[in-house]
Amino acid sequence: DTAVSQTPKYLVTQMGNDKSIKCEQNLGHDTMYWYKQDSKKFLKIMFSYNNKELIINETVPNRFSPKSPDKAHLNLHINSLELGDSAVYFCASRAKNEKLFFGSGTQLSVL
């Protein structure tokens, strides 16, 4: 059973389209995150949610809108996709001992 699962694993789309990435964790954690990993492997936090509430928004363009219907899910919707949005997006959830559990990533390619 996968602890943090993301779908889809690969996403190829045209500029200007709107797309969503889904994330679910079955660990019972309260806090979830979205991280973006660029082509140079640099990982940058985008959002953090705690029990369905937005806690951290790291100056991400408002084309990116996270949604947390419940504490086990944190989805990422992206409007008007741009070339620069191409990256690997990782969802993670946090245990009480500070450990982060990561999903396997969604590779987004904007053409």
Place this chain on the structure above:
Amino acid sequence: AQSVTQLGSHVSVSEGALVLLRCNYSSSVPPYLFWYVQYPNQGLQLLLKYTSAATLVKGINGFEAEFKKSETSFHLTKPSAHMSDAAEYFCAVSDSGGSNYKLTFGKGTLLTVNP
């Protein structure tokens, strides 16, 4: 704000040789420090963490790291490299727990292991 600097974007060692991956941190409060490993096409996995207990921390797969406050360092070592250790390694820092908790990652060090 906290940050980490990983010295060397690429480290290459021979199988059986010592692995040393360097990390220096900056934090205005006592930090929590982590090393994560990323295998190709996978998410990150925790190797080990320091949260103000023992300064020498042992992790999985034979890795360990030593917290040195005077040097603001948290270098990762392994006495003998194995081919399966080839991966990207990330050092990370956080300030504390709480709902504002976030990990700030370094830029990563790619470890290659030569036969």
